[in-house]
Amino acid sequence: MKHITIKNALGGNGANETILIRGWVRTRRDSKDFSFLAINDGSCLANIQVIVDQGIPGSEDIQQATTGASVEINGKLVESPGKGQAWEVTAESMTVLGSADESYPLQKKGHSPEFLREIAHLRPRSNLFGCVFRTRSRLAYAIHQFFQERGFYYIHTPIITASDCEGAGEMFRVTTLDGKAMEADPDGATDFFGKPTHLTVSGQLEGETFACALSNIYTFGPTFRAENSHTTRHASEFWMIEPEMAFCDLVADMTLAEEMVNYLIRDTLEHSAEDLGLFGKFVDKELISRLESVIEKPFERISYTTAIELLANSGQDFEHPVEWGVNLQTEHERFLTEQHFKGPVTVHDYPKSIKPFYMRSNDDGKTVAAMDLLVPGIGEIAGGSQREERLDVLLENMAAHDISSEDYAWYADLRRYGSVPHAGFGLGFERMLMFVTGVANIRDVIPFPRTPGNAEF
């Protein structure tokens, strides 16, 4: 007997043959002499309809085939006489592998994402979350494909790091010391690594070392931030993609980021079409048209200075004042992407004072070669910069940011030996997934979300 996924069976593979399918019951409708089962195995969004005639082997257990139960069906894949599906299975035998009693929390009706979040171990069995996580898988694959096609090498940067001041937020301490021992040893001399260590907030600095050797590299891995933020866009554990390119300036960096976002949208539209259909129907009615408009329309590019002028002259009544030198607030980003340009915008050349030490100083002495890629609905989806490749300027910046030149001697060495202009950016994987699915909360695009006060499962 040939086991076949429901996705393949619905595609007509194994037509008019006896096949074996396995999955979980979504609904059962009983008739006098037979029952309809809707079976889902997660291989695709759609269920397959199975007809279980009274009297076939296993049909005496049909009452056990309730919503949530797992079953194995031997049967013939035939064209369906009914409306609503092209193919169905006429069962020759049925086995209930695992029953599910009336306490099974997923019902035939739709559930709110908030309720499903409380049962994160069962929510992948819902339509919405099945679609999200199939799309997540495909998006991860597309990211590798994008870089591999362009000759980038995939680098695994460390998860545990002793670099503790990358300016990217609060860090989680990694230690084998207990509370008292840690208090007695603030320098971590007796700790596992002989110094204080943390979970990485970015692989960028390590990524730069490999770009200055293999030319074009990217990282794609988990990232940890101990910020106490309660928003729909922040998680304590998330995944980030960080390309880094040697012999590269800010303009080429922006181009790569824009091409990447475009590529990922195209890939999703092409390869996750069925799942996207559900998002377009139940999550965000304008999703598909928005994604299509993004890939048709070139990205807007404006300098930070121009953006400030534009905001100041917009006539909008912003809660936060608009003035040169301050960070763009959420309301400012929203105005730019959702009202003014109605699409993604890349903002570049930010004031030096609001950006980290490693960004390259521009000749005007006031700005750095930084860029943020903003998209409607989410805000910043990627941020990057050209890196400071001049040793003396870098050392000055480190001193100005109070960063130990001893701890970062290895980083400065990249400028001491064969320094080259280089640039890169970080793209939040979940934010990209939110953008292509329309799902509004980051907690609903991560299998088991970690947020302040929540590390269940």
Place this chain on the structure above:
RNA sequence: UCCUGCGUAGCUCAGCGGUAGAGCGGGUGGCUGUUAACCACUAGGUCGUUGGUUCGAAUCCAACCGCAGGAGCCA
């Protein structure tokens, strides 16, 4: 960390000072090539917790807990 809103049946919610309700889901029965099926019957709740106001509190007030949204920070 700050601001706002919401906690009533398994789920979604109504009730907003006077005997706890609906739809869906569950159970039972019926009917039907059905398709989030349909019809009938039925079980199910210390109204988040604690305290206060009141003759009387799900309803008004306070604190706490939980959840959600917004801000900041960022990806």
